[in-house]
Amino acid sequence: MTTDRPDLVAPRADPTAPPGSTALLELHDVERSYGRRGPVLGPFDLAVEAGSATALVGRSGSGKSTLLDCAAGLVTVTRGSVRFQGRDIARLPEHRRAALRCEQFGFVFQDYTLIDALSVAENIELPRRLVRRPPDPRRVAEVAHSLGLGDLLHRSTADLSGGQRQRVAIARAVASDVRVLFADEPTGALDPITRDEVISVLLSPSVRASRAVLIATHDVDVAARTDRVLVIDGGRICAELLHPAPERVLAALRAVEVDR
Numbered sequence: 001m002t003t004d005r006p007d008l009v010a011p012r013a014d015p016t017a018p019p020g021s022t023a024l025l026e027l028h029d030v031e032r033s034y035g036r037r038g039p040v041l042g043p044f045d046l047a048v049e050a051g052s053a054t055a056l057v058g059r060s061g062s063g064k065s066t067l068l069d070c071a072a073g074l075v076t077v078t079r080g081s082v083r084f085q086g087r088d089i090a091r092l093p094e095h096r097r098a099a100l101r102c103e104q105f106g107f108v109f110q111d112y113t114l115i116d117a118l119s120v121a122e123n124i125e126l127p128r129r130l131v132r133r134p135p136d137p138r139r140v141a142e143v144a145h146s147l148g149l150g151d152l153l154h155r156s157t158a159d160l161s162g163g164q165r166q167r168v169a170i171a172r173a174v175a176s177d178v179r180v181l182f183a184d185e186p187t188g189a190l191d192p193i194t195r196d197e198v199i200s201v202l203l204s205p206s207v208r209a210s211r212a213v214l215i216a217t218h219d220v221d222v223a224a225r226t227d228r229v230l231v232i233d234g235g236r237i238c239a240e241l242l243h244p245a246p247e248r249v250l251a252a253l254r255a256v257e258v259d260r
């Protein structure tokens with residue numbers, strides 16, 4: 001890893017948050033391997049705090065999605081621990097991890113993953129239904145209004161534009177008061193103007209309040225809107241940039257290429 005470049009900041013040696021910090025997620029010595037191949041991810045440490053927004057950038061195949069999936073308990077780690085509010089979710093049986101994901105984690109993907117047979121309100125309500133919690137129309141309306149969807153509640157999501165559909169996906173992800181929001185290429189299918197609108201929603205105070213947001217993206221402009229950009233290469237976190245301009249993110253990505 002290069003640390004002597006002015007455009008790169010070395011990741012903290014041990015970013016695990018100290019006692020009393022607001023770290024929601026702490027990944028320690030994490031690795032993920034498939035079959036007999038060496039690890040496609042890790043080893044690395046990472047702490048994610050409430051109210052923070054972190055972007056993961058790196059070339060295709062560098063491990064961004066695998067990192068998100070391990071942090072969210074969608075993929076099991078082959079080494080290390082993934083602690084959510086102090087509890088190691090990597091050691092939980094799958095059914096308990098699935099329940100925790102439904103209650104505490106929200107997901108936003110490039111392809112929206114909405115159910116077009118349902119209305120906007122019904123899509124937003126879906127996670128609550130899945131964990132058999134009673135409907136909460138007031139909360140649905142409140143979230144929809146805060147994300148500019150107030151007039152669309154009864155429309156089918158099939159009728160909406162890409163930007164509106166992604167807003168619905170974000171509303172669905174946050175309506176049940178999850179603590180961590182995972183977004184994998186959330187703006188990958190959008191034009192630049194709609195992308196800026198959607199990222200503004202994703203990073204708005206109402207979405208971030210007491211919640212951590214983790215975004216995997218190829219878009220340096222999206223990454224530069226977050227507080228912290230982690231450059232991933234070969235499955236490892238090889239640089240950390242705090243509040244960088246897009247040009248700095250691009251330079252860090254180029255530096256990684258040169259060092260390969």
Ligand SMILES: Nc1ncnc2c1ncn2[C@@H]1O[C@H](COP(=O)(O)OP(=O)(O)OP(=O)(O)O)[C@@H](O)[C@H]1O
Nearest residue numbers: 034040058059060061062063064065066067216218
């Ligand atoms: N189920 C799997 N089985 C085997 N290898 C896998 C599996 N999932 C991911 N990988 C490998 O892990 C590595 C990281 O993949 P990952 O999808 O995390 O990269 P990425 O940075 O998100 O890529 P992209 O930007 O193209 O989405 C790749 O080499 C990929 O081939």
